[in-house]
Amino acid sequence: xxxxxxxxxxxxxxxxxxxxxxxxxxxxxxxxxxxxxxxxxxxxxxxxxxxxxxxxxxxxxxxxxxxxxxxxxxxxxxxxxxxxxxxxxxxxxxxxxxxxxxxxxxxxxxxxxxxxxxxxxxxxxxxxxxxxxxxxxxxxxxxxxxxxxxxxxxxxxxxxxxxxxxxxxxxxxxxxxxxxxxxxxxxxxxxxxxxxxxxxxxxxxxxxxxxxxxxxxxxxxxxxxxxxxxxxxxxxxxxxxxxxxxxxxxxxxxxxxxxxxxxxxxxxxxxxxxxxxxxxxxxxxxxxxxxxxxxxxxxxxxxxxxxxxxxxxxxxxxxxxxxxxxxxxxxxxxxxxxxxxxxxxxxxxxxxxxxxxxxxxxxxxxxxxxxxxxxxxxxxxxxxxxxxxxxxxxxxxxxxxxxxxxxxxxxxxxxxxxxxxxxxxxxxxxxxxxxxxxxxxxxxxxxxxxxxxxxxxxxxxxxxxxxxxxxxxxxxxxxxxxxxxxxxxxxxxxxxxxxxxxxxxxxxxxxxxxxxxxxxxx
Ligand code: GLA
Numbered sequence: 001x002x003x004x005x006x007x008x009x010x011x012x013x014x015x016x017x018x019x020x021x022x023x024x025x026x027x028x029x030x031x032x033x034x035x036x037x038x039x040x041x042x043x044x045x046x047x048x049x050x051x052x053x054x055x056x057x058x059x060x061x062x063x064x065x066x067x068x069x070x071x072x073x074x075x076x077x078x079x080x081x082x083x084x085x086x087x088x089x090x091x092x093x094x095x096x097x098x099x100x101x102x103x104x105x106x107x108x109x110x111x112x113x114x115x116x117x118x119x120x121x122x123x124x125x126x127x128x129x130x131x132x133x134x135x136x137x138x139x140x141x142x143x144x145x146x147x148x149x150x151x152x153x154x155x156x157x158x159x160x161x162x163x164x165x166x167x168x169x170x171x172x173x174x175x176x177x178x179x180x181x182x183x184x185x186x187x188x189x190x191x192x193x194x195x196x197x198x199x200x201x202x203x204x205x206x207x208x209x210x211x212x213x214x215x216x217x218x219x220x221x222x223x224x225x226x227x228x229x230x231x232x233x234x235x236x237x238x239x240x241x242x243x244x245x246x247x248x249x250x251x252x253x254x255x256x257x258x259x260x261x262x263x264x265x266x267x268x269x270x271x272x273x274x275x276x277x278x279x280x281x282x283x284x285x286x287x288x289x290x291x292x293x294x295x296x297x298x299x300x301x302x303x304x305x306x307x308x309x310x311x312x313x314x315x316x317x318x319x320x321x322x323x324x325x326x327x328x329x330x331x332x333x334x335x336x337x338x339x340x341x342x343x344x345x346x347x348x349x350x351x352x353x354x355x356x357x358x359x360x361x362x363x364x365x366x367x368x369x370x371x372x373x374x375x376x377x378x379x380x381x382x383x384x385x386x387x388x389x390x391x392x393x394x395x396x397x398x399x400x401x402x403x404x405x406x407x408x409x410x411x412x413x414x415x416x417x418x419x420x421x422x423x424x425x426x427x428x429x430x431x432x433x434x435x436x437x438x439x440x441x442x443x444x445x446x447x448x449x450x451x452x453x454x455x456x457x458x459x460x461x462x463x464x465x466x467x468x469x470x471x472x473x474x475x476x477x478x479x480x481x482x483x484x485x486x487x488x489x490x491x492x493x494x495x496x497x498x499x500x501x502x503x504x505x506x507x508x509x510x511x512x513x514x515x516x517x518x519x520x521x522x
Pocket of ligand 1: 176211212257258259286322345346
């Protein structure tokens with residue numbers, strides 16, 4: 001009988017291979033490997049999701065994955081956050097990856113779940129476990145796209161010369177507290193108008209500072225551009241200058257800013273030149289994105305780079321360091337060219353946030369001086385999260401602390417009380433005192449604190465604060481203020497009138513969360 005069929009037409013080894021393929025697997029060193037997974041359904045690759053923002057820029061997520069059996073390694077980049085995958089489970093049909101990244105002294109974590117659908121990666125994540133998932137579809141992109149830029153060497157430390165600016169704490173406005181990503185050319189022009197109309201300019205407010213989210217992409221020559229919200233920065237600067245005001249801007253030493261926009265990394269001199277050409281007068285330089293490249297210990301060299309770059313432009317530009325008070329910035333801020341440096345994390349429009357920051361500044365007083373200021377963050381006065389009594393406490397404390405007075409509210413729409421607080425010239429005079437001596441706490445009894453600032457003409461600014469829930473009587477002893485004998489004059493700067501005193505002390509009743517703010521002449 002003649003042999004027929006498969007065995008007749010193919011050698012035995014070929015038939016074994018055909019059967020292996022038909023039954024979807026084969027055995028290698030005792031391990032079953034899915035042929036489907038080994039060929040088409042592999043997570044390995046560089047996957048990207050691009051989500052356009054309305055300002056013409058994009059946010060990105062990159063999943064640079066390597067699948068090795070049931071293990072997934074690689075990295076996850078979510079615009080300004082670069083995570084390394086530390087844990088994984090599952091495979092192409094259903095996987096979970098957990099990435100972590102170092103941020104100063106703490107870790108950030110992100111978790112994605114997903115599956116491969118054809119040649120697309122479907123992923124979902126939740127900000128908090130109780131949130132609804134955000135779902136997106138990632139497409140394959142070339143290897144290397146979205147990768148963290150290479151680390152650039154840092155310069156040796158040297159002393160950057162003082163730029164001669166900010167002889168008193170800077171005064172002005174900043175967009176972040178109120179507007180966040182909603183700041184635009186229109187908002188800035190209207191705020192400049194309001195600064196003039198409200199009388200704030202004439203009271204000393206000068207800088208109109210655009211915070212994060214103005215940035216566009218870089219052009220072919222690497223020049224930073226502004227996004228759709230700011231069609232022409234130079235024209236905007238001209239407008240602000242025409243009002244007798246100055247314009248400030250924001251960037252980061254990292255590849256991205258805190259809000260995930262383009263940073264100045266590797267373009268420091270070029271950006272400083274662009275800012276100068278636009279007519280910028282103030283730069284807030286915010287660490288955030290630099291954490292992916294440099295350690296906190298390297299901050300001085302990183303900040304020095306921009307300090308040098310600003311000086312080199314020849315334009316007077318106030319240099320504001322924003323790195324949340326890490327690394328005892330008050331000790332090296334002036335040496336890198338800083339005129340002011342944030343001393344804490346972000347303020348929010350709440351009593352506990354404002355008081356935690358404001359009353360926590362006592363030990364830093366010695367580091368403030370003419371041209372170089374501690375910055376406990378921008379004002380929240382008028383933003384609605386505190387009472388007017390609490391906002392008076394905020395303003396008084398910032399005046400005693402010789403803190404920058406950067407209003408953070410919508411100046412186009414202020415209540416009479418907000419105006420009264422921001423425009424009190426006697427309070428502003430304390431803040432702007434030319435001796436530049438930061439005030440300190442001289443006594444504390446329970447929730448009541450007395451803070452004193454010595455002024456250039458020998459007067460003392462005295463803040464009697466009550467952090468408690470009920471009104472409180474507080475006695476101030478003139479000797480505690482360094483005044484021996486009688487005082488000549490005591491003026492209540494919120495009530496705008498002199499008060500009568502004739503003994504060795506003075507008793508005041510301070511409302512809950514309130515302040516009695518005095519200017520005392522010896
Ligand atoms: C950080 C800063 C804020 C603000 C935002 C902008 O959080 O501390 O003041 O500039 O970034 O993204």
